[in-house]
Amino acid sequence: FLLLPPIFLLSYQAIIAARGNALLSVSLRGQSQYATSWYFQGNRSVESLTIPTTGIFKKGSWTTELTYKPTSPPSASQIKTLWRVKIDSNNYYLLTVETNGAIKLTVCRNSTQYCISTTSNYVTTGGTYSIMAAGNGSVIRLCINGSQIGSDVSYTEPIGNLLNQMSLGCCQDGSSYTAQADGLIDDVRFSNCARTSAQHQTAYLSNQPLPIDSNTTFKEEFDGNLQGLANGQGGTGIESYWNYTDFDLGGGWTASINTYNLNLVLQKDLFTIPGRGLPLQDTITYNSTAEGTGWQSPSDTRLSELQNGNVIFTDTDGSSHTFTYNSGNYTSPPGIYLTLHKDGPGNFTITDKQRNTYIYQDFKPYQYKERRTAFLLRNGKNR
Structure with missing residues (x-):
C-alpha cells in the first residue's frame, strides 16, 4: 500500500480585495493570525488575492465560481473587479x-470582446450573489443565484x-480594471470543465459550500487559513489538508x-508487522460518503482511467487523487508527491519520492518494489 506524504499548501500573496468594514481573518502557515484588512487615515489599504494559474485555470475548459456580497453600492465612475485572468491587454x-x-x-481575444451581462442596477449593497462563469472553448455562460443569465x-x-x-x-x-470589489468574496472554486447551468442551480x-470533485482544481473558503484545496482531493479518507474531529471508540477503532464535508471515517488496524522499510500492515477503513458499501482495505487500492486520459488513484483508506494527463505525461495533484507512468493498456507504475515503485496491472495492484531493501511483494507473497 502507499504512504502518502502529509503536506499540501499553495502559496499566496496578500489576501482579499475589499474596502469598508473588516472582512475576516486568515492565517499563513507558521505565522500568527492577522486581519485581511487594515486602515490608514480611515481608508482601507488596497488588498488583493492572487492564485497561481498553472494547474488551476485551463484555457478551453474552465469554470470560476464565487460568492460576492457587496458592502457598498456600485461606483458611478469605476468598474469593480471580482476576478481576472490576464494574458495581455488585448487577451x-x-x-x-x-x-x-x-x-x-x-472574454477578450485580440481586442474582440465576448460578453454576458445582467441588467442594470442588479447589484445592491448587502445582497448575496453566487456567481458561476464558464467556458468550453465554443460558448461561455454566466449563472447567478441558481439561474442562467441570458443564453x-x-x-x-x-x-x-x-x-x-x-x-x-x-x-x-x-x-483600467483596478477598482476594489468593495465586499466579501467567499467560497471560491475553479474547475477544469465548463459546468452547466443545471449544476449551478443544484x-x-x-x-x-461548493463541493470538491474530480474536476475541482482549486477551492478556497476563507475559513481561517490559506490552504486551498485542489483537484483530486475527493474528501474521503484521511489527509493532512483536511480538518477532523477524532474519537477513540475502543477496541482499536477510531x-x-x-469538518468540511462531514464524511465519517472509521478505521481499525488488523495487524502490523515491522520491516526494514515499510511495515506490512492491514487496516480496514469505512467512509460514509464513499460509493458502494464504503468499506476499504489495502487490497482495494486501484486505478481508473477516464476518457480524457486522467487517472484516478484510490488509496488504501478510500481517498482519491487525480493525475492529470498531458501529452503522454501525468501531473500529480498538489501535495501528492508521486509520479505516474503508463506502461500499457491498464498497466501503470507509481513511484514515490523515496523511489519505491508500485506496479499496477489491469488497474489493480500487482507488485511493490522497495528500493533500499530489495524487498519485493507480488500478488500478496514475499519474494
Whole structure:
C-alpha cells in the first residue's frame, strides 16, 4: 500500500480585495493570525488575492465560481473587479461589477470582446450573489443565484500564454480594471470543465459550500487559513489538508469526522508487522460518503482511467487523487508527491519520492518494489 506524504499548501500573496468594514481573518502557515484588512487615515489599504494559474485555470475548459456580497453600492465612475485572468491587454478573462450595477463576464481575444451581462442596477449593497462563469472553448455562460443569465454566447479563446497568477477582488498591474470589489468574496472554486447551468442551480439550491470533485482544481473558503484545496482531493479518507474531529471508540477503532464535508471515517488496524522499510500492515477503513458499501482495505487500492486520459488513484483508506494527463505525461495533484507512468493498456507504475515503485496491472495492484531493501511483494507473497 502507499504512504502518502502529509503536506499540501499553495502559496499566496496578500489576501482579499475589499474596502469598508473588516472582512475576516486568515492565517499563513507558521505565522500568527492577522486581519485581511487594515486602515490608514480611515481608508482601507488596497488588498488583493492572487492564485497561481498553472494547474488551476485551463484555457478551453474552465469554470470560476464565487460568492460576492457587496458592502457598498456600485461606483458611478469605476468598474469593480471580482476576478481576472490576464494574458495581455488585448487577451483576458474578466468578471466585473459595472458602473451601472450589472455583473458582467467578458472574454477578450485580440481586442474582440465576448460578453454576458445582467441588467442594470442588479447589484445592491448587502445582497448575496453566487456567481458561476464558464467556458468550453465554443460558448461561455454566466449563472447567478441558481439561474442562467441570458443564453450561452459563442466565443473564441484568448491567444497567448497565461500569466503566472490570476486576481480576485482587484487588479494592480496598471490596467483600467483596478477598482476594489468593495465586499466579501467567499467560497471560491475553479474547475477544469465548463459546468452547466443545471449544476449551478443544484449547488445553489443545496445551500451548502461548493463541493470538491474530480474536476475541482482549486477551492478556497476563507475559513481561517490559506490552504486551498485542489483537484483530486475527493474528501474521503484521511489527509493532512483536511480538518477532523477524532474519537477513540475502543477496541482499536477510531472515528474521524471531516469538518468540511462531514464524511465519517472509521478505521481499525488488523495487524502490523515491522520491516526494514515499510511495515506490512492491514487496516480496514469505512467512509460514509464513499460509493458502494464504503468499506476499504489495502487490497482495494486501484486505478481508473477516464476518457480524457486522467487517472484516478484510490488509496488504501478510500481517498482519491487525480493525475492529470498531458501529452503522454501525468501531473500529480498538489501535495501528492508521486509520479505516474503508463506502461500499457491498464498497466501503470507509481513511484514515490523515496523511489519505491508500485506496479499496477489491469488497474489493480500487482507488485511493490522497495528500493533500499530489495524487498519485493507480488500478488500478496514475499519474494
